[in-house]
Amino acid sequence: MSSCCSDHATKIITGSCPKCGVFCKSIDNKTLYHQVKFPENQAAFQGKYYFCPSKECTVGYFSSTGHAIPKQHLRTYQEFKDDKLCYCFDINASYYLSALTANNADVIKNFVIQKTKSGDCACDVRNPSGQCCLAKFKILEKNNFLSKSAQL
Numbered sequence: 111m112s113s114c115c116s117d118h119a120t121k122i123i124t125g126s127c128p129k130c131g132v133f134c135k136s137i138d139n140k141t142l143y144h145q146v147k148f149p150e151n152q153a154a155f156q157g158k159y160y161f162c163p164s165k166e167c168t169v170g171y172f173s174s175t176g177h178a179i180p181k182q183h184l185r186t187y188q189e190f191k192d193d194k195l196c197y198c199f200d201i202n203a204s205y206y207l208s209a210l211t212a213n214n215a216d217v218i219k220n221f222v223i224q225k226t227k228s229g230d231c232a233c234d235v236r237n238p239s240g241q242c243c244l245a246k247f248k249i250l251e252k253n254n255f256l257s258k259s260a261q262l
């Protein structure tokens with residue numbers, strides 16, 4: 111299945127966070143301008159920017175030219191701290207995990223898949239990573255499956 115954002119996203123390159131060293135992906139300027147709070151978003155951003163996905167790291171975005179923007183300066187900072195799973199449709203990871211445990215997660219995921227297919231998602235501006243949320247659904251499902259298997 112193709113990602114909802116693959117049509118308009120430019121080629122993703124990778125880099126490592128200057129603070130925590132974690133593996134990071136580049137983002138589009140569009141994501142940057144929508145995510146960074148006013149007035150910091152009024153700056154003329156130079157070069158390519160990357161998003162640090164680490165929850166522990168204070169760096170939000172950093173550029174190839176050495177500029178860094180703290181996570182606290184992102185409009186989605188609170189959502190990020192709350193483990194938002196899908197920024198487009200406001201679904202928290204904890205909510206999806208309990209749905210997985212209760213075996214009624216499909217209806218939630220199918221809604222997101224359907225909206226993604228019809229182009230009604232907005233990951234490139236809503237999600238600080240600029241990436242499609244669906245990959246994260248799969249990671250949670252896998253972890254949930256593994257933890258269930260471990261209990262048997």
Ligand SMILES: [Zn+2]
Pocket residue numbers: 127128129130131132162163164167168169
């Ligand atoms: Zn980092």
